[in-house]
Amino acid sequence: MHLATYLGLLHTSLRTLAEAFREVAKGHGEEPDVQRTCEVLAARIDGQVSKLAPIVERYGEHREPEPERLHTAEFDQTRSGGVGLLRDLQDLYALSSFTDITWTVVGQAAQGLRDKELMDVVSSCEQDTARQLAWLKTRIKQSAPQALIAARG
Amino acid sequence: MxxxxxxxxxxxxxxxxxxxxxxxxxxxxxxxxxxxxxxxxxxxxxxxxxxxxxxxxxxxxxxxxxxxxxxxxxxxxxxxxxxxxxxxxxxxxxxxxxxxxxxxxxxxSWQAHRKDRLIRPLIRRSGELVETDWDTAMREVVHRSQQLLAEAGPLSHGFYTSGQLFLEEYYTLGVIGKAGIGTPHMDGNTRLCTATAAASLKETFGADGQPACHADIDLCDALFLFGHNMAATQTVMWARVLDRIAGPDRPQVVVVDPRSTPTAEAADVHLAPLPGTNLALMNGLVRALIERGWIDEEYISAHTLGFEKLKTAVEPYTPEHVASICRISPTDLLRAAEIFGTSQRVLSTVLQGFYQSHQATAASCQVNNLHLLRGLIGKPGSGVLQMNGQPTAQNTRETGADGDLPGFRNWDNPEHVEQLARLWNVDPLTIPHWAPPTHAMQIWRYAEQGTIKFLWISATNPAVSLPELSRIREILRKEDLFVVAQDAFSTETTELADVVLPAALWGEKQGTFTNLSRVVHLSEQAVEPPGEARSDLDIFLDYAYRMGFQNRDGDPLITWKDAEGAFDAWRECSRGRPCDYSDITYERLRAGSGIPWGGERLYVDGVFPTTADYCEDYGHDLLTGAQTTPTDYKAERPDGRAFLKAAEYTPASEQPSDEYPFLGTTGRTVYHFHTRTKTKRAPELQKAAPEPWVEMSAADAARLALADGDVVRVESERGGVEVPVRIGRCRDGVVFLPFHYGFQAANELTPTEWDPVSKQPLFKISAVRIRKV
Known part of the structure; x- marks a missing residue:
């Protein structure tokens, strides 16, 4: 069963995502709302990882080497300025979308397995991921015109 | 006579x-x-x-x-x-x-009129502010404005206004900003005082507007004051409460405040949660109501959305759990819940203790929820007053001189933007609506980053009232920021401006304003302004004329010349919206003494302005501030039902530490208003409270070996002040500083952080240390 492979992928991507939110929080302290919200969301992703634990216990997990596109290296050095903030938020959006669709895949398997517990975990984590994406989109939309038009040099 | x-x-x-x-x-x-x-x-x-x-x-x-x-x-x-x-x-x-x-x-209100007034415009020359004439000052303002519009476009302009001007002035400024220049960067210092009132009303009811009225004080059986020291901030309103308390069949009073204020001393139950934990307390109250069955299931099912989600969200907040977070007694919490749950008529008021604190909007929405759960809204003696701090704050929100569109219109609803474009006869694309109008804290950040280069400040003193003042002073001093300050007096802010415009005060100009219970008053001109001072309206009109703002037909964008003309234009703008002024005229206002828009109470029929094409906002996730999309909003089919929204409590980011062991909170004294520009010039008030201080509990003072009157240094990570100690009133571990003073200013200490939904800064939580000087 390849579910274990997907649980491994989900597990890795959630950890990567939480780490990335923390890096952005740290790198953008001058935008207090970004810092604060990224910290709150990172803590909630930790919660998702905990919820995954009993599922992993049941089905096992197979972790493949971290996929290329999930490297967090880019977050070791957050960017600066209006455009830098925009790009960092956009990277978070991409990572968050990856976990979003991974939850969807796992959720489909949960339905096939008639695993009610896993279905509940997926449902609550999907809502949480939707909240991340909604916040990122809100903040990106707010920032984009000033960063792209008004900033000079 | x-x-x-x-x-x-x-x-x-x-x-x-x-x-x-x-x-x-x-x-x-x-x-x-x-x-x-x-x-x-x-x-x-x-x-x-x-x-x-x-x-x-x-x-x-x-x-x-x-x-x-x-x-x-x-x-x-x-x-x-x-x-x-x-x-x-x-x-x-x-x-x-x-x-x-x-x-x-x-x-x-009147003694400052002839004292220390600004009577001529000032302009900065070789680093010094010098007197000049109106024409020179306005030519300089217009020159810089036009130059920046040509070079960098409308996003280079920001406007920071007030809670002190008249409706007519705000509306005129709103039209200048949105349809003349086309910048989203306009907000007021109302962001610091009433943003959460507006936000919580929008989240729950779909639009701004206070449901209750003053007469509800005369009719209620229980009065809840959430973070509201009414005895100090609205003394006449408190006199109305005291007159009920002194009469027969007095209402029960519950006060939520970390300090033992005169308001708290009058309470039957005083809950003093640790600063930053209001949401946990509110979740606990809501849970207790649901658990004890003190709810109106019929009302909930007919008039609200989201009950099951709310129930799930508050489930973890048992009295014991809440008591451990807030450090209050679980018995007191249950006693408060019982008073709310069993009184026939309940009136609640909410103010800065909630608004300027952590998770402000979520906590304030829970107050709305308490009322919805019992169906106690829009009924005599029952309802909510999400209070305003400043006299004309309501009008910035109504007219769009803050982060809103005029007439409680929804920036995310293209038809609402069309309505404004038709009214003003401009291209809808002129009116920025790609995101909500920029909130004040973000305007200051853009100025700090150098993308806002023109900042016009009217009738407010941000160099004292904003958080983290050292940062604000640095921004105002920036070489590449052109600052226009419009005020009646020289202030800490005007001293840092490039052009200072002398403005008329209340009593020297005509206009209307709307109080915390939607009551509109007309304030007539009683005397001439001193020297060359002009009304704020005349200053804005002069700017619009000189800038040559036009509508689509090439005619002047702004067609009115005086206050009544502006008011009539606003009546048209507000027509058909929740804040409909169309039947209120100067003539009617003169004939009586106060007319509320929307009638005495709102939502008498339990129908709320949540219909998708009518609502002011599609709402937010209360934890993060993520916007609800129009599609998601419509899918819920609110159709006149109110939203029961909730969020989990999260600890505030600023916590006491070994280095900064106290929680500092800021607030008000009864004798001063805002940054004291008027009240320090009234001898009685100035004598009553001439200088700032810090309040702390007797136990904390004893631990630090401090006596009443000892001068201490209070420091946060951001700055410090030296003030005398007053012992009493605070709970252990919490200290209080009044924010009014421009010297040893409390806002040297406060952090740059804000609520995710209302964007109101967190003045109530600074980790501080204290040592004797």
Whole structure:
């Protein structure tokens, strides 16, 4: 069963995502709302990882080497300025979308397995991921015109 | 001598109305009691203050107005003699105050008019502000404005306004910003005082607007004050409460405040949660109501959305759990819940203790939820007043001089933007609506980053009132930021401006404003402004004329020339919206004393403005501030039902540490208003509270070996002040500083952080340390 492979992928991507939110929080302290919200969301992703634990216990997990596109290296050095903030938020959006669709895949398997517990975990984590994406989109939309038009040099 | 009051109410005789000329309202802040019982009218008590040596017979005329020294908006008449303001008197027939005035109104509203005024424009030359003439000052403003529009476009412009101007001035400024320049960067210092009131009303009910009214104080069986020290901030409103408490069948009073204020001392239950934990407390109250079945299931199912989600969200907040987070007694929490759950009529008020704190909007929405759960809204004696701090704050929200569109229109609804474009005859694309109008804290950040290069500040003093003042001063001093400051006095802010425009004060200009219970008053011009000072409206109109703002047909964008013209334009703009002023005219306002828009109470029928094409906002996730998309909003089919929203409690980011062991909170004294520009010029008020201080508990003082009056240094990570200690009132571990003072200013300590939904800064939580100097 390849579910274990997907649980491994989900597990890795959630950890990567939480780490990335923390890096952005740290790198953008001058935008207090970004810092604060990224910290709150990172803590909630930790919660998702905990919820995954009993599922992993049941089905096992197979972790493949971290996929290329999930490297967090880019977050070791957050960017600066209006455009830098925009790009960092956009990277978070991409990572968050990856976990979003991974939850969807796992959720489909949960339905096939008639695993009610896993279905509940997926449902609550999907809502949480939707909240991340909604916040990122809100903040990106707010920032984009000033960063792209008004900033000079 | 005939008075305005005599004219319209010939049956009124001053000698019958309990005049109290000689009462010292510094010592007796709320004045003598006029007790009454439930469902009887609040008795009249007329307060009056005239300049020393003057009697009523010396007064040439009385001019109709209302007080602008807090959000209560007490109706008053201005006494004029020889072209000067010489005093004030409460209007006996006004539905807000029934003749009363508080100490700030009696002493502070008129005595500053002839003191230290700015009477000529100033312009910075070789680093110094020097006097100039209006033409030179305005030419410089317009030159910089046009140059930046050509070079960098509308996003280079920001406007930071006030809670002190009149409706007509805000609306004019709103049109200039949105349809003239086309910048989204306009907000007021109302962001610091009432943003959460507006946000929580929008989240729950779909649009701004206070559901309750002042008369509900006369009718209620229980009164809940959430983070609201009413005895200090709205003294006349508190006098109304005291008169119920002193009468038969008194209401039960519950106060949530970490300090033992006079408001808290009058309470039957005083809950003193640790600063930053309000949401946990509120989740606990809501849970207790649901658990005990003190809810109206019929009302919930007919008029609300989201009950099951709310129930799930508050489930973890048992009394014991809440007590451990907030450090309060679980018994007190349950007692408060019982009073809320079992009283026939409940009125709640909410203010800065909630608004300027952590998770502000989520906590304030839970107050709305308590009322919805019991169906106690829109009924006599029952409802919510999400309070305003400043006298005209409501009007910035209504007219779009803050982070809203005029007429409670929804920036995310293209039809609403179309309506404005049609009204103003401009291209809808001119009106920025790709995101909500920029909130104040973000405007200052853009100025800090150098993308806003033109900042026009009107009638406010951000160099004292914003958090983290060292940062604000640095921004105002930036070489590449052109700062226009418009004020009646020289302030900490005008001193850092490039152009200073001298403005007329209340009583020197005409206009209307709306108080915390939607009551509109007309304030007539009583005297001429001093020197060359001009009304804020005339200044904005002059700017618009010089800038040549045009509509699509090439005609002037702004067609009005005076206050009444602006008001009539606003009546059109508000037509059909929740804040509909179309049937309110200057003539009607003159004929009475205060007219509420929307009727006495809102939502009498349990129908809320949540229909998708009518609502002011599609709402947010209360935890993060993520916007609800139009599609998601419509999918919920709110159709007139209110939203029961909730969020989990999260600890505030600023926590006491070994290095900064105390939680510092800021607030108000009864004797001053805002940054004291008027009240420090009233001798009685200034003498009553001449300098700042820090309050702490007796136990904390003993631990630090401090005696009353010892001067201490209070420091946060951001800055420090040196002030004397006052012992008492605070709970252990919490200290309090008044924010009014420009020297040793409390906001040296406060952090740059804000609520995710309302964007209101967190003035109430700074980790600080204290040492004797």
């Amino acid at each position: 005939r008075t305005e009051t005599d004219k319209f109410h010939p049956e009124f005789h001053s000698e019958d109305a309990g005049y109290c000329h000689l009462v010292d309202r510094i010592a007796d802040v709320w004045g003598p009691r006029t007790p009454h019982e439930r469902e009887t009218n609040w008795p009249v008590r007329v307060d009056q203050q005239l300049a020393d040596g003057l009697g009523e017979s010396d007064v040439d005329r009385w001019v109709q107005s209302a007080c602008v020294l807090c959000s209560n908006g007490c109706g008053c008449d201005i006494a004029v003699k020889d072209g000067r303001i010489v005093g004030v008197r409460g209007r006996a027939d006004d539905l807000v105050n029934r003749g009363r005035l508080g100490p700030k109104g009696l002493y502070g």
